[in-house]
Amino acid sequence: xxxxxxxxxxxxxxxxxxxxxxxxxxxxxxxxxxxxxxxxxxxxxxxxxxxxxxxxxxxxxxxxxxxxxxxxxxxxxxxxxxxxxxxxxxxxxxxxxxxxxxxxxxxxxxxxxxxxxxxxxxxxxxxxxxxxxxxxxxxxxxxxxxxxxxxxxxxxxxxxxxxxxxxxxxxxxxxxxxxxxxxxxxxxxxxxxxxxxxxxxxxxxxxxxxxxxxxxxxxxxxxxxxxxxxxxxxxx
Amino acid sequence: xxxxxxxxxxxxxxxxxxxxxxxxxxxxxxxxxxxxxxxxxxxxxxxxxxxxxxxxxxxxxxxxxxxxxxxxxxxxxxxxxxxxxxxxxxxxxxxxxxxxxxxxxxxxxxxxxxxxxxxxxxxxxxxxxxxxxxxxxxxxxxxxxxxxxxxxxxxxxxxxxxxxxxxxxxxxxxxxxxxxxxxxxxxxxxxxxxxxxxxxxxxxxxxxxxxxxxxxxxxxxxxxxxxxxxxxxxxx
DNA sequence: TCCTTATGCCAACACCATTGACCTTATCTT
DNA sequence: AAGATAAGGTCAATGGTGTTGGCATAAGGA
Numbered sequence: 001x002x003x004x005x006x007x008x009x010x011x012x013x014x015x016x017x018x019x020x021x022x023x024x025x026x027x028x029x030x031x032x033x034x035x036x037x038x039x040x041x042x043x044x045x046x047x048x049x050x051x052x053x054x055x056x057x058x059x060x061x062x063x064x065x066x067x068x069x070x071x072x073x074x075x076x077x078x079x080x081x082x083x084x085x086x087x088x089x090x091x092x093x094x095x096x097x098x099x100x101x102x103x104x105x106x107x108x109x110x111x112x113x114x115x116x117x118x119x120x121x122x123x124x125x126x127x128x129x130x131x132x133x134x135x136x137x138x139x140x141x142x143x144x145x146x147x148x149x150x151x152x153x154x155x156x157x158x159x160x161x162x163x164x165x166x167x168x169x170x171x172x173x174x175x176x177x178x179x180x181x182x183x184x185x186x187x188x189x190x191x192x193x194x195x196x197x198x199x200x201x202x203x204x205x206x207x208x209x210x211x212x213x214x215x216x217x218x219x220x221x222x223x224x225x226x227x228x229x230x231x232x233x234x235x236x
Numbered sequence: 237x238x239x240x241x242x243x244x245x246x247x248x249x250x251x252x253x254x255x256x257x258x259x260x261x262x263x264x265x266x267x268x269x270x271x272x273x274x275x276x277x278x279x280x281x282x283x284x285x286x287x288x289x290x291x292x293x294x295x296x297x298x299x300x301x302x303x304x305x306x307x308x309x310x311x312x313x314x315x316x317x318x319x320x321x322x323x324x325x326x327x328x329x330x331x332x333x334x335x336x337x338x339x340x341x342x343x344x345x346x347x348x349x350x351x352x353x354x355x356x357x358x359x360x361x362x363x364x365x366x367x368x369x370x371x372x373x374x375x376x377x378x379x380x381x382x383x384x385x386x387x388x389x390x391x392x393x394x395x396x397x398x399x400x401x402x403x404x405x406x407x408x409x410x411x412x413x414x415x416x417x418x419x420x421x422x423x424x425x426x427x428x429x430x431x432x433x434x435x436x437x438x439x440x441x442x443x444x445x446x447x448x449x450x451x452x453x454x455x456x457x458x459x460x461x462x463x464x465x466x467x468x469x470x471x472x
Numbered sequence: 473t474c475c476t477t478a479t480g481c482c483a484a485c486a487c488c489a490t491t492g493a494c495c496t497t498a499t500c501t502t
Numbered sequence: 503a504a505g506a507t508a509a510g511g512t513c514a515a516t517g518g519t520g521t522t523g524g525c526a527t528a529a530g531g532a
Contacts, residue, residue, distance in 0.1 A: 006478070013478050018519075023479090046520060056481050067520065072243040118401070128424070128432065133436035150453050157450040161397035168355035168400070187359040188367075196364065198371035205385040206524045209359075214393040217386050218458065225457035228464060242509070249498045249509045261508090282489060292512050294490080303489065 005065055017052030025063055028053065029073050034073075036112050044112060074110065075117030079126045088133065092141035093223050096134065100159045100219045103130075107163035108213075114167035118160045131156065140229060143172035151226050158222060162215035241301055255290030261299055264289065265309050269346055272310075277348035311353030316362040318342035324369065328377035329459050335370065336395045336455045343399035350403035354396045367392065378466060387462050394458060399449035415467070 002193040008025045016022050031052055036044055046067060050057035064070040082103045107114035129172050136220060185207060193200040241252060244261045252258050267288055272280050286293035300306040318338045324331050343350035357363070374384040391419060425443060429436040 012531095015479055017480065017527060045518085046516085050484080058482080058523095059480060061521075062479060086351075100398070118404075128427065128435070131433050132423075132432045135438060139434055139437070145438050145441055149438050149445055151457075152447050153450040154454040154457060157398070157401060158454050161401035162393070164404070165355050165393060165397035165400055168288065188364070194366045198375055199364070199368050201375075202371060202381050202385050205381055209385055210387050214389040218390040218394050221390060221458050221461035222454065224464070225461040227462070247509080248500095251497065251510055253511070281487080283487080293488095294492095294513085295511060297490075298510055 017055040021054045074113040111167035111170035118164035253291040309425035312360040346370040347406035354400035
């Protein structure tokens with residue numbers, strides 16, 4: 001069972017594949033990401049990835065322990081991309097809002113990877129950097145430590161949770177997704193008004209809202225609540 | 237492709253399987269839930285479920301359009317369990333809080349199933365009942381329709397998103413989970429204080445917090461924000 | 473130049489969901 | 503009571519998946 005899996009920087013002999021491609025972790029992860037984006041929700045498989053690389057599927061196992069390890073590598077790449085170019089301005093509410101939207105957006109741009117990855121604590125440098133940044137923003141803004149930790153926790157988990165939820169919707173296979181999205185137009189919109197008065201009364205608003213992410217609204221509500229806690233602390 | 241799939245209440249001829257089991261949607265869903273609990277989310281397959289029921293896998297297609305439809309039915313069952321015994325008291329904030337905690341709890345009691353279903357819109361009766369209830373609570377409380385729809389959406393997605401995230405943590409295979417949970421004790425708690433001052437300063441609070449769900453805090457923040465919006469509306 | 477072995481390829485395995493053909497028997501009709 | 507109908511079971515087959523062990527070949531150190 002013990003697959004050796006030579007770490008990337010210890011590789012010396014790079015033999016090209018039959019079709020002349022020289023493999024590397026980097027190339028594999030990037031190709032996988034491109035396939036996920038282009039081929040969309042149809043998904044990633046060892047066979048297809050191999051075909052795209054011009055290599056036999058089993059060759060991938062020389063680089064990753066399995067598809068799960070590959071997925072984690074992809075997830076790590078996503079966290080990195082979310083933080084790229086982000087900088088603190090000093091306005092805590094604005095900074096947190098920006099960061100939340102970036103995390104959410106980065107995951108959503110690769111739903112398949114997000115589904116498998118968003119719930120995991122990686123402990124890698126980029127993730128730690130994000131945690132430190134959020135805690136710093138809150139403590140600098142004036143939240144006392146216990147409060148800062150509570151809000152940090154809610155903030156980061158809510159971002160990841162919505163990322164995973166929304167990514168899950170995008171990652172559904174084609175028939176399932178259109179069925180889900182159609183729910184609000186079909187079933188819900190035609191419910192009898194006497195039995196479901198509230199859904200019925202708001203059906204147009206619902207149809208307009210429900211196929212978008214609720215994350216921005218939820219994020220703003222969390223930040224608004226944090227701000228009023230802060231004001232209460234200052235007043236009292 | 238058109239599989240007939242007679243709806244449950246139109247079924248008349250119930251032929252027992254070769255092993256004498258009489259099938260029904262209910263029995264299938266309950267068996268699937270039991271299998272998920274016992275063998276994990278990878279442990280549910282048409283073949284295994286068939287074997288557990290003493291029936292051929294293909295028999296399931298007489299009851300569900302496919303594994304996807306079965307998954308939706310499982311999700312509906314979980315929502316139903318969340319609503320069992322829940323009743324509106326008229327205090328909107330208390331009612332929503334109670335409902336949110338119930339949904340979260342119901343999914344967490346079957347983490348493997350939650351991972352599969354928490355992101356899906358089922359459009360079945362009990363899900364619709366939950367939606368109608370939440371909308372009703374908000375509109376009755378005095379939120380104007382557009383506001384009620386926004387908050388409803390954020391509330392319900394927040395509940396499901398956290399349910400999925402927290403369930404995902406519980407559903408991890410044993411080695412992965414203890415590794416994830418140990419992060420806060422090991423890696424994070426030992427970071428150099430000069431490089432990560434904020435994590436360092438709060439490490440005890442973090443260790444105490446991070447292995448629990450952030451959902452109750454996030455939920456309370458969402459409700460607090462909703463309440464102040466309502467007050468602003470009344471004042472203005 | 474020769475040897476070692478990293479790394480590619482191939483074939484096979486076990487599993488998966490799903491489908492179409494077939495058969496059996498519960499229920500309805502006469 | 504007998505026959506007709508079709509619901510609902512079984513069986514066999516298709517084409518997909520991740521993964522593995524054996525083998526071949528060429529890269530790079532000696």
